[in-house]
Amino acid sequence: MEYRREIDGLRAVAVLPVILFHAGFSWFAGGYVGVDIFFVISGYLITTIIINDIENGRFSIAKFYERRARRILPALFFVLICCIPFAWMWMVPSQFKDFSQALVAITFFSSNILFWRKEDYFAPAAEENPLLHTWSLGVEEQFYIFFPILLIMLWRFGRQPVFYVVCLLSLISFLLSEWGWRNNPEANFYLLPTRAWELGIGAICAFILNGRPVKPNQFLSLTGLVLIIYSIFAFDESLPFPSAYALLPVLGAALIIIYGSSSTFTAKILSMKWLVGIGLVSFSAYLWHQPLLAFARIRSLTDPSAVLLFGLCVASVILAFFSWKFVEQPFRSGPKSILNSRAKVFAISLVASVGFIAFGVHGHVNNGYYDEWIASNKEYADVASFLSYRDTDDYRYQFSMDGCFFSGANGSLDDYNSSCLDIREGEENYILMGDSHAAHLYKALREKYTDSNLSVATASGCKPLYGNEGRLQCTLLHEQTFKEIEAKKELVDGVILSARWEESDFNGIQRTVTILKELGLNVVIVGPTVEYSSDFPIVLIRLLKEYGEVETNTLSMESKHNLDNDLEVLAASLGVGYVSMIDDLCSGDECRNYSLTREPMQFDYGHLTLSGARTLVNESFPGSLSNMFLPN
Structure with a gap:
């Protein structure tokens, strides 16, 4: 040749x-x-x-x-x-x-x-x-x-x-x-x-x-x-x-x-x-x-x-x-x-x-x-145990969500459990929609707001954006969720939108919020978490090796402050509530490492551990779900 x-x-x-x-x-x-x-x-x-x-x-x-x-x-x-x-x-x-x-x-x-x-x-x-x-x-x-x-x-x-x-x-x-x-x-x-x-x-x-x-x-x-x-x-x-x-x-x-x-x-x-x-x-x-x-x-x-x-x-x-x-x-x-x-x-x-x-x-x-x-790094044993967080009962409890979180992508909702979206008469009904960055909050929210009925529609990689093209499972889930919301809009007190947001999602967020508000629904947007270039337990071990015991760090993969601020401005312009997790996790560029029970706040690049989610929800979210929906 x-x-x-x-x-x-x-x-x-x-x-x-x-x-x-x-x-x-x-x-x-x-x-x-x-x-x-x-x-x-x-x-x-x-x-x-x-x-x-x-x-x-x-x-x-x-x-x-x-x-x-x-x-x-x-x-x-x-x-x-x-x-x-x-x-x-x-x-x-x-x-x-x-x-x-x-x-x-x-x-x-x-x-x-x-x-x-x-x-x-x-x-x-x-x-x-x-x-x-x-x-x-x-x-x-x-x-x-x-x-x-x-x-x-x-x-x-x-x-x-x-x-x-x-x-x-x-x-x-x-x-x-x-x-x-x-x-x-x-x-x-x-x-x-x-x-x-x-x-x-x-x-x-x-x-x-x-x-x-x-x-x-x-x-x-x-x-x-x-x-x-x-x-x-x-x-x-x-x-x-x-x-x-x-x-x-x-x-x-x-x-x-x-x-x-x-x-x-x-x-x-x-x-x-x-x-x-x-x-x-x-x-x-x-x-x-x-x-x-x-x-x-x-x-x-x-x-x-x-x-x-x-x-x-x-x-x-x-x-x-x-x-x-x-x-x-x-x-x-x-x-x-x-x-x-x-x-x-x-x-x-x-x-x-x-x-x-x-x-x-x-x-x-x-x-x-x-x-x-571990034998040569005994001082990091507690943190190192979270390197395999996905194998723990806490993770299974947090993300099993009674079968309401779809982590795969089989292109259908054959295994969809209708009780996940259970809008009841005579109760306060709220719906959490989003991807895994919504799912990691669900159990902590349910534990805190026991007086309200919190339904859920979450799937891996599925941002809660109306009419958003993507994997078939996301499309089917969103179509079914919005159809259920529209059919029972009189019973729904509010919708919580949470995801791993990007700037490119802003048009979709605006479109989705507009549609939900036209149905007469209250909406709150939950902002991004801190993100790291490594799984957070690894980041924490590196910090401990370098500096000894540290409560906060400045090692976030990228600053999410600008995205968080822009989302908050967008939420205000749309007249909906906003929850900034960045403000709750960080003071300036210094971000919280440990939950109230001295466990790592996150278990991978950005998802909260169950203990981290409980800490964030209990310390920073309002006393009642209805207060979340007040515009800033």
């Missing part, structure tokens, strides 16, 4: 935004689309090789997987080995247990499945996961387990029918991603079925160009580059992804591959020496950047400075050059490489894999070496 410098340049355009996005630079809020560009490039290159080998009668599954092993495993395993001692020294047990699980999953190229079950890619705590970026390797390698076999099985029918099958499967995968972001966005982001179309687009490019020269087209190739650049700078984490939005970077990459011949202006840009150089080491750069950034955040009491983060971005490229030269290259040159036979490649890969699996299983079984860690 003919070498194309512009493809290496496109690799650089893919990897640099990903690195800068993970470093937290807001200009690159859509930098995560670099992974989608990588998928297209990979689909194109690998499919081109497979087609050429099949048509020349030299394709072999064993040879294909040997090539993949030489390409992926040396650099990947080297980075994993380098991560282990830092994880051992700097991680608390819950983090090290997650790290151990990831080692096992990565070895089986299934870390995307693990992170689907455990990790929100855009959540604050994800920034401290040094192996989170390996999810994309899982998607890619899972694709290459099935794709070559599919091509071999279908090739007997001719190249054109195979092309149509690839097009059809890619279309199905795309439509599935459109369904997925509405119904199960976490699975949609991480799993192969909703990502395969991006690799499929690359494969389609390979079929189109097979046996043909690249057709130069200045306009279409430049359009492709513009689409990519627009995606990088215009997208952010609020967009559903992957979805139709992903068409912009994916089709942008495809246009460059198909029409960006060396004579085009776009190819000349992408063929610049420095871009090609970064593109050549892009795989190693991708492997290095997340561990460097994550361990820097783990070791820092405050968010690392922009200067440090940018320095680590540069360091990831420098390290990438050395690992490309001294790790990747020596293993990739076939008979002349360090491992000069297929048997040696597979044998060494197996031995290394068994080693990582054994280490990871041992770390998991020993609960992240919790006992050993």
Whole structure:
């Protein structure tokens, strides 16, 4: 296959935004689309090789997987080995247990499945996961387990029918991603079925160009580059992804591959020496950047400075050059490489894999070496117990909510309990609506306001915004809730809206409040909580290690004061009540660490513990629910 410098340049355009996005630079809020560009490039290159080998009668599954092993495993395993001692020294047990699980999953190229079950890619705590970026390797390698076999099985029918099958499967995968972001966005982001179309687009490019020269087209190739650049700078984490939005970077990459011949202006840009150089080491750069950034955040009491983060971005490229030269290259040159036979490649890969699996299983079984860690950190035992808060009876009591909090996303309300929204005659009826940031208050509110009937309509990730498009379960829940409210509006004394608010929600809040007020209902908005870059018990342990016993801290992930103030102004303009949890949790930039019972106020980046919720509600909320609804 003919070498194309512009493809290496496109690799650089893919990897640099990903690195800068993970470093937290807001200009690159859509930098995560670099992974989608990588998928297209990979689909194109690998499919081109497979087609050429099949048509020349030299394709072999064993040879294909040997090539993949030489390409992926040396650099990947080297980075994993380098991560282990830092994880051992700097991680608390819950983090090290997650790290151990990831080692096992990565070895089986299934870390995307693990992170689907455990990790929100855009959540604050994800920034401290040094192996989170390996999810994309899982998607890619899972694709290459099935794709070559599919091509071999279908090739007997001719190249054109195979092309149509690839097009059809890619279309199905795309439509599935459109369904997925509405119904199960976490699975949609991480799993192969909703990502395969991006690799499929690359494969389609390979079929189109097979046996043909690249057709130069200045306009279409430049359009492709513009689409990519627009995606990088215009997208952010609020967009559903992957979805139709992903068409912009994916089709942008495809246009460059198909029409960006060396004579085009776009190819000349992408063929610049420095871009090609970064593109050549892009795989190693991708492997290095997340561990460097994550361990820097783990070791820092405050968010690392922009200067440090940018320095680590540069360091990831420098390290990438050395690992490309001294790790990747020596293993990739076939008979002349360090491992000069297929048997040696597979044998060494197996031995290394068994080693990582054994280490990871041992770390998991020993609960992240919790006992050993506690033995040398006894003074933090009380706080450390909250590292596994989700396994406690308090958490189950707090979030089970008698079956009224939907934590999954099954796309239906088959398990909906009608008693959750129990509007009764002859009683004061209030309704709590929102996501998990409403749910964490529910039990504390119920315990305090025993004279009122508090109904609830909450689900994970479902902000209580009327007509808000999103996952199907949220839409169904809100439709049913608003229908019930409208039918019994004479009996409803007030509606409490609580969520993990963002500035982009303000129009939806205004629309929702207007509709509820038109029904003659009182409304109160509950503001945001404090948020941290790590799970709060981890933050608290770091504070204790650094300063000893501390009642307050200034280590919030980001200031929520501006958002809180803006929400309060919005509530006042709408003539509704407002409860500021920021004012109750913080004095200026110093925020409360402990509840009245000396337990951490929060158990993750922002959710209150049951004890924290009780403290906040009992100390700061008014004596009766009706008083909450008075405009400020």
